[in-house]
Amino acid sequence: METLGFLMEGFAVALTPYNLMFALLGAFAGTLIGCMPGLGPANGVAILIPLAFTLGLPPETAMILLTSVYAGAMYGGRISSILLNIPGDEPAMMTCLDGYPMARKGRAADALAISAIASFSGGLIGTVGLIMLAPVLAKFALSFGPAEYFALFLLAFATLGGITGKNPMKTVIAATLGIMISTVGIDISTGTQRYTFGVLELYEGIDFILAIVGLFAISELLFFVESRMGHGREKVSVGKLTLSFRELVSTIPTQLRGGVLGFISGVLPGAGASLGSFISYTLEKQVLGKKGKFGEGDIRGVVAPEAGNNGASSGALVPMLTLGVPGSGTTAVLLAMLISLNITPGPLMFTQNADIVWGVIAALLIGNVLLLLLNIPLVGVFVRLLSVPPMYLLPIVTMVAFVGIYSISNSTFDLYFMVAFGIAGYFLRKLEIPVVPIILGLLLGPEMEKNLGHALVLSDGDWSILWASTLAKSFWLVAGLSLALPYLVGPLLRRRMNAAMKESPVSD
């Protein structure tokens, strides 16, 4: 019941008109970001960080804004899946399978409405799960020592590629590069200057915000320039809403199953929203068997993945808030915001910054309601914005990124740095080195080093302390397994996901 009390306080924070306004703004911007091509959720949140920062928003408001954007992006991804058969973001991939056929049959409006409702219930289930699980996990995490944390960070890196990831070694390389960048600057414990080469701007280290914006936004622009996809897509009409109440009721079991499965895969490291929606869809197909017409525009084929990916997006906040270890790109970016607000993420946040944690959680609940309200009547607006060609959109997005970075420090030095990170990001992504582990390395590097130091001081220099406790041992084991599994089951899973995509008769 303690939790309920905290939640009430959270609502008190989130329901102030000021915070409510930012939640609404975030939800709207998030849906836009989700549905626009070339502007994924991680990218969108990354560009908004410097803005939230320079606006001088109080920490809870800044976090509420960004969490609403995050939740909104998960809603937005479905719009282009359904109307154009092109997922707006990766987790919305499975929504194409039945959403697009529904749209072709003239039921686009129904598909959009039911998927908004499914997103809502998925998000709601996920948030309820978050409320129940997070405090328990935070309490448990209080017993972690530095050695356990060190092992946990390794685990986070190892699972980041996910079991469907292609080459785990490239994840390791990316993470190492990120941690290496984080060692630039004056060493906190000894005061030694590391890799500064006498450049004054490097003494305080490299600001991860500009690294994030460069790696995401600038490299995305370069990718679009290269692919010459500037021209966007044709306009689509949505049609009339014919969804009946009975049909809506008939999807309730699917919504529940999808939401729960999604939440679980969101919490688990290495699974994430894409796998969440995949599992929910596949399970639904198996449960309903021949009764459904999956792949031909079955309404439950739209509901299951949408409930799944929104459940997963709330689930992914659990490890980020309780352990300070994000499991996905977007939650990594949210962690960056927390760190730059001088809030130490991890179990202590639940006691020291209870107002922020519970404010964010309450905002997530409110945000879901707002998103449902926004998404049903305003779907026409979003659809129209979908046809804004990237050739106008991306330069403006890049400009906003420049403005944000410039206004943090009012120096153009940071802008050159950001462009350099963009170029590096372009080459690395071309070589299939994932960008997210680099960012996570940047964020977690200092913490990792600190915990390593503490552990070795405690053990008087005995390195075996790092895997002495059972808990640390199991972290090492899981980390090792997640690096090995992609070689064993990865190809199989990937083939299945691809096969599922191809089975759909209209995947043109």
Add this chain to the structure above:
Amino acid sequence: MTGFGDRILGLGLMVLAVAYGWVAQQWPEPFGGAETVGPETFPTILAVVLVAGGIYLMIKPDPDAQWPLGKSALELVVSLLVLVVYAMLLEPLGFVISTTLAVGALSWRMGANPRSAFVTGLISAVVVFVLFNYGLSLNLPAGLLEVH
């Protein structure tokens, strides 16, 4: 040869790792004597991991990516130049003028016709400038347009 890109990357990473590790060994011992974990411990571990990663890439490279050639490559270089010049001119020319030029040039190169590209640039520049300087009271440089 396939996997050329990965092999070069692997080699580059190894060179980087060795240089990074070597620099770490040059730091003076911190005041108060050496501890188990000095400033060089963690970087040394990282260097070793990265050397291993580089060797792995050289032995088992993935198939090559499609690299842009000719016109695409040129477009990329042009876009990068636009970004660098934008950063350079932001303060001297002021936000509105430099943004109009930068956004306009980028959209034009991405396929918009020049007029609508630069009009988009101008509109977005003015909107953002007004929003930031008057709405949010941040300071974007006015540059040439500054009223004395």
